[in-house]
Amino acid sequence: MALGRPPLAGLAAAYASVAGGFSANLILSMLDSLVAGFTQTGAQMIDPDYVANPAMNYYFLVASCLVLVPVAVWVTTKIVEPRLGTYTGEVEEITGVTKEEKKGLRWAGISVVILAVVFLFLTVPEQALLRDPETGSLTVSPFMTGIVPIMMVFFLVPALVYGFVAKVFTSSKDVADHLAKSMSNMGTYIVIAFVAAQMIAFFNWSQLGPIVAIKGANFLQTIGFTGLPLLLGFIVIAALINLMVASASAKWAILAPVFVPMFMLLEYSPAFTQAAYRVGDSITNPITPMLPYFAIALTFAKKYDPKIGIGTFMSSLLPYSIAFAVIWIILFTVWYLLGLPLGPGEYIHLHT
Numbered sequence: 001m002a003l004g005r006p007p008l009a010g011l012a013a014a015y016a017s018v019a020g021g022f023s024a025n026l027i028l029s030m031l032d033s034l035v036a037g038f039t040q041t042g043a044q045m046i047d048p049d050y051v052a053n054p055a056m057n058y059y060f061l062v063a064s065c066l067v068l069v070p071v072a073v074w075v076t077t078k079i080v081e082p083r084l085g086t087y088t089g090e091v092e093e094i095t096g097v098t099k100e101e102k103k104g105l106r107w108a109g110i111s112v113v114i115l116a117v118v119f120l121f122l123t124v125p126e127q128a129l130l131r132d133p134e135t136g137s138l139t140v141s142p143f144m145t146g147i148v149p150i151m152m153v154f155f156l157v158p159a160l161v162y163g164f165v166a167k168v169f170t171s172s173k174d175v176a177d178h179l180a181k182s183m184s185n186m187g188t189y190i191v192i193a194f195v196a197a198q199m200i201a202f203f204n205w206s207q208l209g210p211i212v213a214i215k216g217a218n219f220l221q222t223i224g225f226t227g228l229p230l231l232l233g234f235i236v237i238a239a240l241i242n243l244m245v246a247s248a249s250a251k252w253a254i255l256a257p258v259f260v261p262m263f264m265l266l267e268y269s270p271a272f273t274q275a276a277y278r279v280g281d282s283i284t285n286p287i288t289p290m291l292p293y294f295a296i297a298l299t300f301a302k303k304y305d306p307k308i309g310i311g312t313f314m315s316s317l318l319p320y321s322i323a324f325a326v327i328w329i330i331l332f333t334v335w336y337l338l339g340l341p342l343g344p345g346e347y348i349h350l351h352t
Contacts, residue, residue: 001091006084007304008316013076015297016320019285021072022248023278024064028055033148034249035256035274042260043270051140054147056271057278058343060335064279064328071327072320079319089304104166108158115154140345228336230266231276234259235329238280246290248281264350271346279332283325286317 001007023031032054040052097105122130123143130143143150163169163178238255245251255277263273285291289310301308341347 001087006081006087008301009076009081009084011297011301012080012316013072015293016286016317017072019291019293020282020320020324021065021068022282022285024061024068024282026062026065028058028147028151030148030151031248035252035278038249038252038256039260039270039274042256043264045257045261046264050270052270053140053144053343053346055144056343056346057275059340060275060342061278064331067327067331068324071323075319075323080316083316100166104162107165108162111158111161112154115157119150228333231336232329234276235280235332238277239284239325242281242284243288244290246285246288251281252277267350269347269350271342272348275342276332279328283321283328287314287321
């Protein structure tokens, strides 16, 4: 808006990029650990000793991020902005960053650098503390199994430093209040996770998972629906289910116990099945009204266009979903045909 461009284009670009490129990232996130846990549960129906690596899709997701960024830029400048036209509403005055905020950002950045140095010291040397004590490996190591608390530290420490330096926090009570406010939005997810956990437990108890996996694998082999068409079909299924169940982890909790062992019987690694799922799960995120953030984004959109409705807003997001789907599936296909590794020690086929 400050540059004379339609603010709704900026809102659409930001929302579609975060939602549509949900799985594509340059750094590991909480989602990597969450989905890896469900992948491990599904894989252990076939291989009880299987241990999932949270970074199992890291190479593929980094490449996805680098590919999708220019796609989002092109869609915004060539399709979305021209359709929105010239913005004629009131232009907000943008206030600068305060002295306290600048100081807080500077010290938060310094804390990140210090943390990075500490963890490099704990992981890079051959006999580093967070490497596997027997093999010296970093792929399967205390670092990978402890990635969740490590990530928590990387986000919590800079947040606390910024809060106290910028005077957002004045006491530990303020920290607790902010944490409580953040967790208040997690109620829906906790309920879904609880139900999903019960479903997985009953799946394991009843042996329905292995039965469905074996019968399904045999059926697919019988009709000859294997290889790339099978994987692309799975991506489409995940994308369609995402329109009704938006939570990535809750969906994967339902799908992983069936599809991971099924594809393992077809000689595809759990990491590759998970990669296919994450593509399908992401591409329809911008246009599903079931995603809680859709309503939030629409609320912000009404600030700049009071008459905008769900259909109009969704029509601005649809080009991103289509473009992401086409380009991401092409990247997935190329990755499959070249047989590239998906992450540290993870490949497309089980016995690579």
